[in-house]
Amino acid sequence: PNNVKRVIRAIEYFEQTGEPISKHNEEQAQKESPYEFLYFVLNHDRSILYERIDQRVDQMIDQGLEQEVKGLLEQGYSPSLVSMQGLGYKEFVPYFKGEYDLEHAIYILKRDTRHFAKRQLTWFKREKDVIWLSKQEYQTEEELLNVILSYAVSKNIISKSDLDAERDRT
Structure with a gap:
């Protein structure tokens, strides 16, 4: 299996x-859900998504991921623990065992994170009642938020008067 x-x-x-x-x-x-809800998936062009994943991994490395994993292993945490199987941890265990170098560990982490993101998108595609929004179609986050709020008003999840009152308040 x-x-x-x-x-x-x-x-x-x-x-x-x-x-x-x-x-x-x-x-x-x-x-059927007893709740009124909207289910949004914010999507990005795949090349932009993968570029952001690579940047995020680089940031995690800069912020001490290597030292964090090393410290956990030195404290006796087993690589077989569920908590050590998460992205960012499991990719570094072979590095610390001398099976490959740091550059390869980072490559594996970036690759595995991209694969994870792809699996998430596949999972969302199987969900029902999903509203897909492509981030690159909106100039600002405020514009994107307004689209989301319009959906909420159109489905009577929030009233237009409550939304207007909240906007006036802020």
Whole structure:
């Protein structure tokens, strides 16, 4: 199996309930929310997204990620802990074991973070009732916020008078 944790969770669920987790997941997907909500995904051109990921990783390195991971390992935290499997930690363990150099660890972290971002977008595409907004279509964050607020008014999640009153207040 590709996702051992998911398989273990499915087995645990079956042992506790006697039903396959797929049945539970399907039932949950069919439920209507009792809440009024809007579900936005702010998307960016992929090249810009990847450039920003690379910049963020460089910033994490500058702010001491290497030393943080080294310190945790020196304190005895096992690389197999779930908390050590997060992006930024697991990529540095082989580096500290001498399996590759720092430059390669950074390359792996950037690559894995880009893959994670791609998986997130794929996941959002399967969600229902998602409103996709492309960030590059808006000149300012205020313009983007106004579009989001117009959606909220159009769906009666907030009233136009409340929105106007809030704008007058600020």
